[in-house]
Amino acid sequence: MNNHSKTADNKPQPLGRTVRPRIKDKRAAILRAALKVFAEGGMNGVPMPVLARQANVGTGTIYRYFESKELLVNELFREQKLAINQRLYADLDLQRPADEVFSEVWRRMVQFTREEPDAYRFMELQDHRPYLDEASRTLEREALTPILAQYRALQKRGIFRSDIRAEVLMTLVWGAFINLIKAERDGHISLSEEDIAAARDACWGLCTG
Structure with a gap:
C-alpha cells in the first residue's frame, strides 16, 4: 500500500x-x-x-x-501608521476652504473604517502604549506633527477657536470619531449617511466655536 x-x-x-x-x-x-x-x-x-x-x-x-511578538507588532504598527497617513492626508488641497478640507478628511476616515476594518481596529481600538518601541513612538509623533500644525494655522487665521489648545482640539475631534465608530461596531447604534454628516458638522462646530 x-x-x-x-x-x-x-x-x-x-x-x-x-x-x-x-x-x-x-x-x-x-x-x-x-x-x-x-x-x-x-x-x-x-x-x-x-x-x-x-x-x-x-x-x-x-x-x-x-x-519576538513585540518586534512583530511594532513592525506592523509602523507599516499601518504610514499606510493610514498616506490614505487620510495624501494629496489634500489645503488651498480649498477649510471646511471642505475638514469634510474630505472626515470622508476618508469613514471610508477607511469601512474598507479596512481590521487595520482601523488594530490602530485605533487597541492600547499600544505598553509595547511600542522608540521607533514606533517617533513615527507616531512625526505623523501627528503636520496635522497639529494645520490646526494651529487655522487658529491663527481665526477659523478655529483659539480658547482651546490645538492639541486638545485635535484630540477631541479624533476621540469623537473613534467613539462614534466604536458605538456602531459594538451594535449600540446604526449610522446613516445623515448621522455621519451630522457628526462631522458637530465636530466642525466644536472647532470653530
Whole structure:
C-alpha cells in the first residue's frame, strides 16, 4: 500500500500530514495575519501558534522573520501608521476652504473604517502604549506633527477657536470619531449617511466655536 501522498511538486508526503500551500512572501503573510488576529484579540490575547495558523506557516517560521511578538507588532504598527497617513492626508488641497478640507478628511476616515476594518481596529481600538518601541513612538509623533500644525494655522487665521489648545482640539475631534465608530461596531447604534454628516458638522462646530 502507498503510505504517501504527493504535493504539487510531486514530492511524497506521509498520509495524514497537513501540507501547507507554498507562500512566496511569508513575511507579508505573517503581517497580514497579525493584523487580523491582533485586531480581533489584541496583541497580548493572541498566542503565536494562533497567528501561525492564520498565516498558514509554522510557528518557528514567524521567529525567523521576527525575533519576538513585540518586534512583530511594532513592525506592523509602523507599516499601518504610514499606510493610514498616506490614505487620510495624501494629496489634500489645503488651498480649498477649510471646511471642505475638514469634510474630505472626515470622508476618508469613514471610508477607511469601512474598507479596512481590521487595520482601523488594530490602530485605533487597541492600547499600544505598553509595547511600542522608540521607533514606533517617533513615527507616531512625526505623523501627528503636520496635522497639529494645520490646526494651529487655522487658529491663527481665526477659523478655529483659539480658547482651546490645538492639541486638545485635535484630540477631541479624533476621540469623537473613534467613539462614534466604536458605538456602531459594538451594535449600540446604526449610522446613516445623515448621522455621519451630522457628526462631522458637530465636530466642525466644536472647532470653530
